Amino acid sequence: MANQPSSYPILCASFNQDNSCFAIGTREGFKIFDCNTGRLLYERVAGAFIIVEMLFSSSLLAIVGAGEQPSLSPRRLCLFNTVTGVALEELNFLTSILAVRMNKKRLIVILQEKTFIYDINSLKILDTIDTVPNPKGLCAFSPSLDGSYLALPASTTKGSLLVYNVSDLRLHCEIDAHRSPLAVLSLSSGGTYIATASEQGTMIRIHLVSDATKSYSFRRGSYSSNIFSLSFAPAAELPDILLATSSSGSVHVFSLGSPSNQR
Secondary structure, X not given: OOOOOOOOOEEEEEEOOOOOEEEEEEOOEEEEEEOOOOOEEEEEEOOOEEEEEEOOOOOEEEEEEOOOOOOOOOOEEEEEEOOOOEXXXXXXXXXXXXXXXXXXXXXXXXXXXXXXEEEOOOOOEEEEEEOOOOOOOOOEEOOOOOOOEEEEEOOOOOEEEXXXXXXXXXXXXXXXXXXXXXXXXXXOXXXXXXXXXXXXXXXXXXXXXXXXXXXXXXXXXOOOOOEEEEEXXXXXXXXXXXXXXXOOOOEEEEEOOOOOOOO
16 A cells, blocks of 8 residues: 555545455555455556445445546446456436445445435335535444444534434434534444544544433543544444544544543
8 A cells, every 4th residue: 555656646545344454446446455464455447436435354345436537427336346346236326425334234325415325235225314514424334233323414513413223214313512513423333332523623522322421521632623533442342442533643542441531
């Protein structure tokens, strides 16, 4: 990955659901790497891609083009098989696809003002959620089948969010997390906790999803900063670590088990 040609910058990057593989999309195509060894597992030169999502360690990819070629529209989602090298199915939308999430039963497609939930096996549409304007495709998804939750912004003026149970296709809860609009969301892999940060970027809050109660509150710093990502430790039930990266140039590591809730 460090040797990626400068003429083909990375347009997107993502881990699969069990963090065993890492996918990148470039202006040239897309690549899949093994996280343990760094070995290149798959490469395809086919044009520019802005979304490359892998379903666990399977051969199924969800890919979305950057629109630089007519065949790679950002409004078209392609389900691609890396073993056969062919497209299994394509889904077309009226506006650009901003994010895609998957588990073994559900396919989630995020647009600016709508979210679609599909059965991943039949590709039957199960639900359509009208959302507040969400130009960054902000969302969080827990891939566990036992706690399969999807979180989406609920407001453009404050940091509230809606949590949906995508297995039962119902609204689970609403959480008022911050006074300022949300900048980033992250669900633990088992769907136990959700971490949030606002555009102000000074506080990170963690809520228990089951009853929407605040469990932890961490101060990242005294001055505003853009928080780029939040990530829980891999433990499914009780993750004990949360990492945050921001424009301050540092990585903050918070312990959920610390009595003083300090980093």
